[in-house]
Amino acid sequence: MTEKPLSTVAASGSxxxxxxxxxxxxxxxxxxxxxxxxxxxxxxxGRVIDGVSFGVGAGRTTGLIGESGSGKTMSAMSIVRxxxxxAETSGRIVWRSxxxxxxxxxxxxxxxxxxIGVIFQDPLAALNPIQPIGKQxxxxxxxxxxARQDVHARVLELLGRAGIPDPEQRVDVYPHELSGGLRxxxxxxMALAGEPQLIIADEPTTALDxxxxxxxxxxxxxxxxxxxxxxxxxxxxxxxMAHVADEVVVMYAGRVAERGPARxxxxxxxxxxxxxxxxxxxxxxxxxxxAEPLQGAPANPFDRPSGCAFHPRCPLxxxxxxxxxxxxxxxxxxxxxxxxxxTEVAP
Amino acid sequence: MTQADLLGADPxxxxxxxxxxxxxxxxxxxxxxxxVYLLAAIIGPLLIDYDPVRTEVTxxxxxxxxxxxxxxxxxxxxxxxRDMLAQIVYGARTSFIIGIAVxxxxxxxGVALGALAGYLRGLSDAVVSRLIDILMxxxxxxxxxxxxxxxxRGMHVVIIALSVGGWVGFARLSRSITMSTRERDWVDxxxxxxxxxxxxxTRHIVPFLAGSVIALATIELxxxxxxxxxxxxLGLGLPPDVVSWGQSIANGREYLETAWWIxxxxxxxxxxxxxxxxxxxxxxxxxxxxxxx
Numbered sequence: 001m002t003e004k005p006l007s008t009v010a011a012s013g014s015x016x017x018x019x020x021x022x023x024x025x026x027x028x029x030x031x032x033x034x035x036x037x038x039x040x041x042x043x044x045x046g047r048v049i050d051g052v053s054f055g056v057g058a059g060r061t062t063g064l065i066g067e068s069g070s071g072k073t074m075s076a077m078s079i080v081r082x083x084x085x086x087a088e089t090s091g092r093i094v095w096r097s098x099x100x101x102x103x104x105x106x107x108x109x110x111x112x113x114x115x116i117g118v119i120f121q122d123p124l125a126a127l128n129p130i131q132p133i134g135k136q137x138x139x140x141x142x143x144x145x146x147a148r149q150d151v152h153a154r155v156l157e158l159l160g161r162a163g164i165p166d167p168e169q170r171v172d173v174y175p176h177e178l179s180g181g182l183r184x185x186x187x188x189x190m191a192l193a194g195e196p197q198l199i200i201a202d203e204p205t206t207a208l209d210x211x212x213x214x215x216x217x218x219x220x221x222x223x224x225x226x227x228x229x230x231x232x233x234x235x236x237x238x239x240x241m242a243h244v245a246d247e248v249v250v251m252y253a254g255r256v257a258e259r260g261p262a263r264x265x266x267x268x269x270x271x272x273x274x275x276x277x278x279x280x281x282x283x284x285x286x287x288x289x290x291a292e293p294l295q296g297a298p299a300n301p302f303d304r305p306s307g308c309a310f311h312p313r314c315p316l317x318x319x320x321x322x323x324x325x326x327x328x329x330x331x332x333x334x335x336x337x338x339x340x341x342x343t344e345v346a347p
Numbered sequence: 348m349t350q351a352d353l354l355g356a357d358p359x360x361x362x363x364x365x366x367x368x369x370x371x372x373x374x375x376x377x378x379x380x381x382x383v384y385l386l387a388a389i390i391g392p393l394l395i396d397y398d399p400v401r402t403e404v405t406x407x408x409x410x411x412x413x414x415x416x417x418x419x420x421x422x423x424x425x426x427x428x429r430d431m432l433a434q435i436v437y438g439a440r441t442s443f444i445i446g447i448a449v450x451x452x453x454x455x456x457g458v459a460l461g462a463l464a465g466y467l468r469g470l471s472d473a474v475v476s477r478l479i480d481i482l483m484x485x486x487x488x489x490x491x492x493x494x495x496x497x498x499x500r501g502m503h504v505v506i507i508a509l510s511v512g513g514w515v516g517f518a519r520l521s522r523s524i525t526m527s528t529r530e531r532d533w534v535d536x537x538x539x540x541x542x543x544x545x546x547x548x549t550r551h552i553v554p555f556l557a558g559s560v561i562a563l564a565t566i567e568l569x570x571x572x573x574x575x576x577x578x579x580x581l582g583l584g585l586p587p588d589v590v591s592w593g594q595s596i597a598n599g600r601e602y603l604e605t606a607w608w609i610x611x612x613x614x615x616x617x618x619x620x621x622x623x624x625x626x627x628x629x630x631x632x633x634x635x636x637x638x639x640x
Contacts (some may be wrong), residue, residue, distance in 0.1 A: 080539055113541035125532035139550075140540045190540065283600050 012161055030056040030198060030228050032049065035091040037074060037254075039084060039302075046302030049075055051091075052256050053328070054199060054249040061231040063262060064243030064275065065238065065296045070164050076200050076234050077106065078097040080116055081108050094191035095198075113140045117191030121203040125185035128176035134159070135188045140194045155192075162189035183211035188219065198230045205240060217244055238277060242266050250274045253299035253309040256328055260335040270337040274315045308340070316341050349361050357558040374630075378625040384620050388443045391436035399437070399590050400580035403428030408606045423608040425598055431608060435616045437590035442572045442620070445505055449571040450564050452510040457517020458553070460562055464518070465525030466548050475522070487512035488574055495583040509574050515569060519558050520563055528552045559636040569621045576617055594619045 037049035049071045054063045064072040077083060077099065079093055093100040095111065103111075107201060120126035128136055138155045146154070152171075159167035171294040175183055191199050198240065202218065205213040223229055233245055241248055245262040250273065258271035269275040276294045296313040299305055305312050311321040320340050328338040341343065348404035356572045396417075406428035413420050415430070464475035482490075487509075494508040529552060530535065537547045578584040579593025587594075592613040599609025 082535060082539060109541045109543070111541075112539050117534070118539040120532055120536055121534060126536040127539070130534040130554055131550070139537070139542060143542065143546070187536075188535070194540065 007323075021067045027058045028055050029096070029230070031094040032079070033092040033094065035075060035078060035093065036089065037071075037078060037083065038088040040086050041302075044302055046304075048254045048301040049078070050254045050301075052249075052251070052254070052303075054247075054256065054259060056230050056232050058197070058230055059224070059228045059244075060246045060290070061233055061244055062233060063233045063248040064240040064251060065235060065241055065248055066257075067236060068249035069253075069298055070251040072234050072236075072251050072300060075251070076202060076232055079200065079232070080112050080118060084119075113194035113196070114144075115194075115198070117194055117196035117198050117199045119184075119191050119199060119201040119204045122207050123180070123187045124175060124207075126187060126325055127183060129175055132172045132174060136191045137193055138188065140190075147334070151189075155189075157194055157309050158189040159186070161192065161223075162186070163215075164189070179212075180208050183217065184208060184212075184216055185219070188216075188223070192227075194222070196199065196229070198232065198235070200232045202234045203236070203274070204233070206235070208319065213240070220244065238266060246289045250277070253304055254301040255309060256336075256338060257310065258335075258337045258339075259328070260332075264335065270331050270335055270342045272316050272341075272345055273310050275345055277311075308338070316344065376378065376494065377626040377630075380619060380623040381627060384439050384623075385443065387436050388439040395430075395433045395436055397430060397433035397437055397590075398621060399429065399588050401429075406610075408602065410606070411608055419479070422612050425595070425609045426602060429611055431595070434595050435592070435613055436589050438592040438595060438613060439616065439620070441502075441585070441589055441591045442575060442617075444510070445502065445575045446568045446572040448506045449513055449575075450508045452506065452558075452567050453513035453567060453571075454517050454560060454564050456510070457514035458521045458556060460514070460519035461521025461523075462525045462548060462556065465522040466521055466544075466552060468526075472522070475518060479518055482512050482515045485512065488577060491574060492581065492583060495578055500584060500586040502585065502589060504580060505575055508578070508584060509571055511570065514565060515558060516563060520559055522558060523550055525554050528555050558631075562628060562631035562635050565624060565631055569624035572616070572624070573621050592634055596603055 012254070016108060030260060031053075032055065035049055035052045036047055039046055039048050052071070052075050052333065054062060054064075054075075064076060066072045069215045074083065078089060079095070079307070083089070089101055091101065100108065100111065105218040127133065134155045136307075137158055141154055141260050142148075142149045155171060156167045159171065164170055164182060164185050170178070172188040175186070178186065185209075187204075199220075201222070204218050204220065217240060220231065224231060231244075233241070235241055235271075247260065248258075248262045248265050249256055250258040250265065250271065252273050257273045258265060265274060266278055267279055280294060293305070294313060299309045299312070305322075306315070306325075307323050308317070308326050311317040314321065317338075318341070324340070326338045326340045328336050329342075331337045337345075379549045397594065403424075406413075406420075406424050407426055409415065409420055409424040409428075411421060411423040413423065413429075415424065415428075417430070418431050420432070422435065424430055425434070425621070460475050464472040490512045491508040494511055495504055498504040498507065525548075534547060534551050537551045542550075575584070576591065576593035579591040582594075582597065583587065585591050585594065595613040596610050596617075598611075599611075601604065602609055
């Protein structure tokens, strides 16, 4: 992933799937509208993100769910312009009434860290292995011109807020000396250092064991309440989503399959893909077989099936699904689904 | 060859201390030898009084162990009566000064250009890479001979002449490690935190070059010392009043049958030093390119 000036290709596509959707419960802080990302690898060109729209309200959590390769991480990272070389984007990413996609580079650098913080999936990889953690947490503060003494005090406070016991003892420790959970807390402290209003958390608990996962999720929830942080949570884990997210956006092959309030979407899916995902979560208490294992492999965004990208794997597919691409439409108040047969999806 | 090994290096240095310490006493030998040479180069000139332009014609071509007016010539005297042991000690100093200066210049320039090329890519990378290609197509010693021939004599001339082609290895190494390190997550993380490009490069990428660059610097030190001796042997670069092994070896050529010690002792001194540095460099290279899990 590298930074590149993002040339804006002509915004094509219908506005139907994009603008004006998602009535955010909080005041809308971030609106992604009709985002497209076109990647070229060698001779192959693919629209890996195809008309994705969602929003994050102030103090709310929006979750992006999907299988690997569904474009959830790339959609999230587009917001802070962290895309592979040669990626071309179009659409709008409205952050505090400014479109970040055509904002100058200087503005992006202000937004990064200061207004939007990022928590990465693998804290061991995302921390510099040869720098003490305190130095890394304090980097953004020093950049802001804070005095050395103040930086030290603030770093200790941030580490404490991220739930690291004995921050004074740990401030000079290297990442490899910490456990996975503590490393993720260091990442969280780093993300908090710039006092952002929005945190993008890319699979924040995937690299952790289950009990640590729960603690980190609890910490993130607490921080959200205390600081009024908005969060964009990227995860493939429906259980995490059900606990943390207010709104969810289900993505498939670079498109939004379904969007709506988290609990409703997960309990009463309006898209066969969401239903399949929900049914694939094995219950811990009962020893039931997985109800409907999803057949086939995820669609390749470089070679998307015609019509609805999900139709080759969909139990409800009809002829229309093969030929006509379903637009994201409001099927119930607040519920959006990109399925021709949305109303027929049984829970 | 060793440079190619380094190019494949994993940029992350060993964070765990190496647990297996090999107990091989012979392993220390190259370091001890280099240490003795360094000591001789630093302290020797303080103990031995030697004037390279003072000649003593009555004491010329004396074999090792002969008595002279100033004491015992343990390694003999040369064609104009100068003490060979003193020449070797003073020559060691010249070798180290030039070798370290060349490696310093090459390392600084090479790492800077290589890291910038690898980090910025695009045009800067194209320019640096083509420059590297051009210099690689040229035999380094030939380039040094031409430059020394044009610029005349002086220690700085030798340093410049050997540096012009010497930075290429450092640049290639730094470029490739930078290119792999910049794809690491912590570089993305730094960028996401709004850290500027220069700060990202110096704080989150360049420190990872250190191990491999030090290993390469050791190898380059040996070749710089050898190249300096070669230039001096050809009578290029150093002025006559600077003592150099290459010069001493060249001076003894005419007397090889009658006074072998003039050529042989500086030759042995040079050979042992270059081999020792090479061995130390190989070991460092192995250490920094060791395959980890």
